[in-house]
Structures are given as structure tokens and as C-alpha cells.
Amino acid sequence: MPRLHIALPDRFLYETTLEVRITDINYGGHLANDRVLSLVHEARVRFLRHHGFSETDLLGKAIIMADAAVVYRTQAFAGDVLRVEVGAREVTRYGCDLVYRLTDHATGREVAVAKTAIVFFDYARRRLTRAPEGFAALVAG
Numbered sequence: 001m002p003r004l005h006i007a008l009p010d011r012f013l014y015e016t017t018l019e020v021r022i023t024d025i026n027y028g029g030h031l032a033n034d035r036v037l038s039l040v041h042e043a044r045v046r047f048l049r050h051h052g053f054s055e056t057d058l059l060g061k062a063i064i065m066a067d068a069a070v071v072y073r074t075q076a077f078a079g080d081v082l083r084v085e086v087g088a089r090e091v092t093r094y095g096c097d098l099v100y101r102l103t104d105h106a107t108g109r110e111v112a113v114a115k116t117a118i119v120f121f122d123y124a125r126r127r128l129t130r131a132p133e134g135f136a137a138l139v140a141g
Contacts, residue, residue, distance in 0.1 A: 006071055006113045009087030009099055013141045014047040017105055020080045030075040031111070037068055040100045040114050043084040047098075051138065058120075059132035063095065066117035073110045081105040088139035093130055095119035096139055 018039050026032035048054055056062045076082060083105045090097045095118045102111045122129040 004069055004071055006069060006099060006115050007089060008101060008113065009089050011141065012085035012087040012101070013139065014043075014050055014086045016043055016046045016084055016086075018042060018082050018084055020076050020078055020082060022078045025078050030077055031080075033070065033072065036070050036072070036102070036112050036114060037116075039082065039084060039102065040098075040116065043086055043100060044098060044116065047086045059134055059138070061120045061129060061132050062123055063118040064121040066095065066119045068114070068116045070112055070114040072112050076102075076104065076111045082111060089115075090117075091131075091136050091139055094128055095131060 020031055020035075024031055024035040024038070026035075045055065048058060053059065081104075082102045085101045085103075087099045087101075088096045089099055097115045097117050100112075100114045100116075102113070103109060104111055120129045120131050120135075121127070
């Protein structure tokens with residue numbers, strides 16, 4: 001079976017560091033697969049906050065996740081500090097893919113790459129809505 005491939009953006013728009021907590025570790029003694037999505041969620045929230053936004057107010061509109069994918073490269077352990085880079089690809093009228101690269105800050109080893117598709121959502125009407133003006137410029141950097 002072919003492996004999933006996540007294309008990285010030409011450049012990343014934001015980066016932050018996150019420490020792998022003991023609660024992020026599974027029975028195998030390494031970073032649990034589901035915790036990678038929690039780490040990229042934290043990075044996404046920090047990215048938005050850096051620009052003065054939140055997931056419920058991004059240029060006056062809210063976002064939700066349409067899908068998510070993770071490709072694991074190597075293990076990470078409790079106490080490891082990960083550099084998480086955030087970039088964007090595939091910008092459409094309704095959202096984009098946010099792409100993340102997680103690397104071990106000390107060694108530079110790539111731990112994982114991930115992507116989450118975000119779409120704009122009108123919670124009052126419970127349906128998708130167009131991306132706000134200025135969104136494409138924001139994610140273009």
C-alpha cells in the first residue's frame with residue numbers, strides 16, 4: 001500500500017516550540033499518534049493568535065476542520081522540544097490546507113508532517129461560508 005504524502009509549502013508562515021509532555025506518551029514509551037493532532041492544534045491556535053485571531057473569529061468568521069492527515073517520520077519522547085512550523089497550501093474560496101512540520105529542536109530530526117483542512121463555517125446557519133476578504137493574503141504571508 002502506498003504511503004500518504006503531504007506536500008510541504010514553499011515557505012512556512014509561523015513557528016513555535018512545544019514540549020512533549022508525559023501525557024503525550026503512549027504505552028510504547030513515545031509520542032502517541034493521536035497527540036500529534038493535539039500539538040498541531042496548539043500550533044494553529046498560536047499562529048492565529050499571533051495575527052490577532054482565533055478559531056471562532058478569523059477576520060470575522062469561524063473555522064472548522066474538514067479533514068486531517070499525519071505522516072510519522074520518527075519517534076519523540078517526553079521532554080523533547082519540538083519545533084512546529086505552520087504553512088498554508090491549496091487556498092480556495094472556502095478555506096485552505098494548513099501544513100505543519102514537527103522537528104526535534106535539539107537534533108533537527110523530522111518527527112512528523114501533518115495537514116488540517118480548514119473551512120469557514122457560519123455557526124448560526126450551520127453551513128460553510130466563503131472565506132473573508134483578506135484571508136488569501138494572510139496565508140500567503
